[in-house]
Amino acid sequence: MTRKVICVVGTRPEAIKMAPIILALKACPDIDCRVLATAQHREMLDQVLRIFDIKPDIDLNIMRPNQALSTLTARLLTELDEVFASEKPAVVLAQGDTTTVMTVALACFYQKIPFGHVEAGLRTGDMQNPFPEEMNRVVAGRLAKWHFAPTESSRANLLQEGIPDADVFVTGNTVIDALLSVVERQTALPFDLDSTLRPVLVTAHRRENFGAPFQSICNAVLALVERNPDIQVVYPVHPNPNVKDVAHKTLGGHPRIILCEPLDYLPFVEMMKRAYLILSDSGGVQEEAPALGKPVLVLRQETERPEAVSEGVVRLVGSDFDSIVGAAQLLLDNPDEYRKMARGVSPYGDGQAAGRIVKAIQNHLATCG
Numbered sequence: 313m314t315r316k317v318i319c320v321v322g323t324r325p326e327a328i329k330m331a332p333i334i335l336a337l338k339a340c341p342d343i344d345c346r347v348l349a350t351a352q353h354r355e356m357l358d359q360v361l362r363i364f365d366i367k368p369d370i371d372l373n374i375m376r377p378n379q380a381l382s383t384l385t386a387r388l389l390t391e392l393d394e395v396f397a398s399e400k401p402a403v404v405l406a407q408g409d410t411t412t413v414m415t416v417a418l419a420c421f422y423q424k425i426p427f428g429h430v431e432a433g434l435r436t437g438d439m440q441n442p443f444p445e446e447m448n449r450v451v452a453g454r455l456a457k458w459h460f461a462p463t464e465s466s467r468a469n470l471l472q473e474g475i476p477d478a479d480v481f482v483t484g485n486t487v488i489d490a491l492l493s494v495v496e497r498q499t500a501l502p503f504d505l506d507s508t509l510r511p512v513l514v515t516a517h518r519r520e521n522f523g524a525p526f527q528s529i530c531n532a533v534l535a536l537v538e539r540n541p542d543i544q545v546v547y548p549v550h551p552n553p554n555v556k557d558v559a560h561k562t563l564g565g566h567p568r569i570i571l572c573e574p575l576d577y578l579p580f581v582e583m584m585k586r587a588y589l590i591l592s593d594s595g596g597v598q599e600e601a602p603a604l605g606k607p608v609l610v611l612r613q614e615t616e617r618p619e620a621v622s623e624g625v626v627r628l629v630g631s632d633f634d635s636i637v638g639a640a641q642l643l644l645d646n647p648d649e650y651r652k653m654a655r656g657v658s659p660y661g662d663g664q665a666a667g668r669i670v671k672a673i674q675n676h677l678a679t680c681g
């Protein structure tokens with residue numbers, strides 16, 4: 313008997329991290345894997361699904377320009393509830409800490425559908441940082457039946473919250489599965505890099521940085537370019553209007569700053585490989601860049617990914633101008649300091665996480681008849 317497993321994806325990082333699981337589930341003859349796109353992101357979700365050749369079976373087309381958290385949450389919950397009621401899946405899986413995953417967990421709870429949380433147990437312990445993601449993953453974790461924790465420390469966070477050990481599976485993070493599946497490919501970039509300059513890659517989109525912190529980040533990037541004639545900044549700008557407008561106003565038009573649309577996943581991996589240094593507030597980039605041997609300065613006050621910080625290959629710099637400029641200048645000027653952060657370690661996985669997650673689901677389906 314085949315059993316229906318629904319995999320939900322809403323935003324770009326969810327699609328990247330769920331793709332290895334979806335592809336593995338589709339290879340199981342006893343599982344009917346259906347892909348539900350909430351499309352909390354539209355273009356950025358579509359480009360990832362295209363790269364992995366995944367076509368949603370159901371598409372809620374939720375995204376609206378500059379969507380507010382409350383309306384996004386309400387619309388997601390209503391529509392997910394309707395889909396789960398009609399589809400009646402045996403299992404639902406979703407990844408991470410977005411509004412999509414929090415509402416998926418809640419809709420499953422209301423309909424008593426077992427929910428598996430992928431990338432479980434990440435915590436900063438501070439509900440405001442990152443906002444609203446810390447709340448989203450705490451809620452998803454409270455409601456999940458299975459917790460697929462990427463590392464031992466995420467497992468420890470869950471046990472500390474009273475989650476039974478038997479429900480926690482340390483699997484590694486599927487972001488490394490996805491990365492390893494594409495890293496050997498040579499991909500063209502949609503712009504020309506100047507081979508005489510050191511590329512510095514920048515990404516930023518966190519809600520807690522909107523306003524003055526994000527302006528300070530842009531000012532620091534501009535100061536670094538002006539002080540260092542041998543660097544070039546590549547900044548694929550997130551389409552959220554709260555970051556797009558400030559980024560273009562502050563950094564647009566500089567001859568050594570390339571501001572571009574979000575890069576498709578393959579060119580973005582290519583750009584990480586070519587970067588000398590990365591400045592980012594992204595969660596996924598903190599996991600990928602260490603595996604590629606690239607130092608990351610994290611534009612956040614806290615991180616739920618402490619493993620790479622402990623390894624010394626990722627450093628938290630926040631949004632303070634002097635802190636960002638000082639830390640980046642040290643790495644640009646001092647080869648010994650640079651080498652210490654460019655060691656190529658992968659604390660987030662071995663590329664086999666999806667197989668472990670699928671095995672756990674198969675074991676459950678085999679025992680529940």
Ligand code: UD1
Pocket residue numbers: 323324325352353354355356357375376377378379381384409410411412444445517519551552553
């Ligand atoms: C969302 C997640 C965040 C995750 C990030 C990954 C929430 C609350 N936030 O943040 O946790 O780290 O995705 O990138 O779940 N937009 C487009 N096209 C797109 C995507 C976004 O135009 O393909 C614009 C729209 O105006 C949209 C806005 O960006 O309303 C914000 O999108 P939203 O998903 O609410 O938040 P993000 O900041 O993208």
Ligand code: UDP
Pocket residue numbers: 324325328487515517548573574575576577578580581593594595596597600
């Ligand atoms: N990424 C991408 N194109 C870009 C920027 C990022 O494909 O222009 C990928 C990156 O490789 C990583 C993921 O998107 O896997 C991170 O997404 P984002 O920073 O939007 O979200 P977060 O990880 O912070 O939730």
